[in-house]
Amino acid sequence: MTEPTPSSSTTPSPTFAELVRVSTRIGCLSFGGPAGQIALMHRELVEERGWVSEEQYLHALNFCHLLPGPEAQQLAIWIGWKLHGLKGGLASGLLFVVPGALVMLALSMLYGFAAKLGWFAALFLGIKAAVLAVVVQALLRVARRALNTAFKRAVAVVALLALFVFNLPFPVVVLGALALGTVIAARRPAWLALGPMAPASALAPRPWGATIRAIAVGGLFWSAPLVLVFFTLGQSHVLWEIGSFFARLAVVSFGGAYAVLAYMAQAAVQTHGWLGAGEMADGLGLAETTPGPLIMVTQFVGYLAAFRAPAPFTPLTAGLLGAAITTWVTFAPCFLWVFALAPWIERLEHARRLKGGLATLTAAIVGVIGNLSLWFALHVLFARVATVEAGPLRLLLPDPASLDWRALVLAVVAGLLVFRLRWNVIAVIGLAAAGGLVLGQLG
Known part of the structure; x- marks a missing residue:
């Protein structure tokens, strides 16, 4: 290095x-x-x-x-x-x-043992409502910054429809936007509002040696826990399932935590059945109240998935192992990317195609976060949400009779606190949690 x-x-x-x-x-x-x-x-x-x-x-x-x-x-x-x-x-x-990570682990352990208690469910009724307001705020912030051309706004709409209506895989949407942006940057840079490139004179030599060493060593450390699980517990064990899933997610998680949460939530809830939709929203609420990256919510998912399918371990031991392997495969790649590519940072400043790909990807992320907002809103406000498929279309339709008026009231209050009074996230979540405890006694 x-x-x-x-x-x-x-x-x-x-x-x-x-x-x-x-x-x-x-x-x-x-x-x-x-x-x-x-x-x-x-x-x-x-x-x-x-x-x-x-x-x-x-x-x-x-x-x-x-x-x-x-x-x-x-x-x-x-x-x-x-x-x-x-x-x-x-x-x-x-x-x-x-x-x-330590705070999130402690909260996940508490959640695993207390999730069935009435007061705990009422507490998280308010937390989920507050999270809905926070996610919508994130959507609007990113949209204001990213969608400064008509082309970018079109990309955002297409990404939203691709995910919410056509159920296209998240990696396809992300990588497709990245590829499209590299083409547009070369042919129609005005569509992306790309600024002029700095002159590329006097660049340092290409640091291939440092990059290759970082990839080799980092890749070995990243994969080591998965290899151990594969040979000791097999591919059918939950630790392999969560480890391999979050390792794949780490490779395509462009655009920040909100960009991948919808894909992760839908896969964890609908594909693997590790937890319910409401519990996924609970996990995001916990992650919002702890220091560190929001993507720490993956640890919550990994803990519960292993906690509920513990064999041959005890539930607590399995949960701790699930949290550990999830955290490792999620965050270890960050060190690999930086150590491998940091020596190239000066050259990346002159890569027009890469900048174009990133600009288009950021626009697509607005649609991705829009999909997350809709998904959370439906599952926070309604007790029953049906999936209706018609050819290539797949729609989530709520049962109007299952509307939870308490969640709606708390979400509206949280929205007023976030958008009108400009309260910080932790204060909003704290007040909404208290409101959930009060309204939880009413039905």
Whole structure:
């Protein structure tokens, strides 16, 4: 691995101990989703300490948006790599995830044992309603930023219809948008509002050696737990099913957590039957209240899936193993992507086709999050939702008689708090949870 050299425009590099201390602070305070996490790192590392320059930070952020997985964690890995090479990247990336992972694991364990209790169900009635408002807010934020041309708006609509009406596989939609964008960037760049490219003079040599080493070593570590499960428990065991599923998801999870949640939720609920639709919304509510990446909700799914099919282990042991393997295959690839591609970051700034692919992909992500919003709304507000298929069409139709008026009231209140009063996510979820406890006594 080529060791990076700090820019002369920044203050002297911190010691490794200083990096660990600040990374721990960031990991414990990284609430608010990727926007809040990226803003927190900017304040701590660029504004207050000057460890990386503004230009370096923005270039790295653009680079992380090109990668599958949580961009905020990848940005943390890159900053650690920039300051202290391999060990710095490992330290920053792990400390960004570990605090939230421990909190999420504790909440998942509590949920696994208490989910059948009446007061617990009432509590999560409010949490799910608040999550619906938060997801809609994320949809509108991304749409305002991403859909600045007619072509991008058309891509978003097509992506929504492809997923919600035609039930196309999520990877097909994501990779199709990426491929389409590379073509449009070459032939009709105005459709994507691409700015002028910076001159590509005096670029550093291509760092093939560092990339190949990172892929080889990272791939070996990433796959090791799955190989162990395969040879000890077999392909029919739930640990293999969740490990292989989330490993595949990690490769196509472009566009942030909200982009893949609908695909993950539908697969976990409808295909594998690991948990119910309402429980999936509960998991997202838990993830919204913990520090770290929102995609940590995958740990919740992995825990419950193994907890409910524990043989040959006890339920608690199986749940812990399920959470561990899910977290590993979800987040380990982030280190692989960054260590393999960070040496290329300067060259990626000059790749017009790649920028076009990313712009189109971001537009498609708006449709993906729209699909998630509809899916959650139906399953939060209605007790019964039927799937109707007619040829290539597949529609989700709610039973109007199963409308939960309590969830509707709480969702409306949460929406007012989010959009009108601008409350932060944790405060909205807390108040909605309290409201769920109160309304849960009424029916």
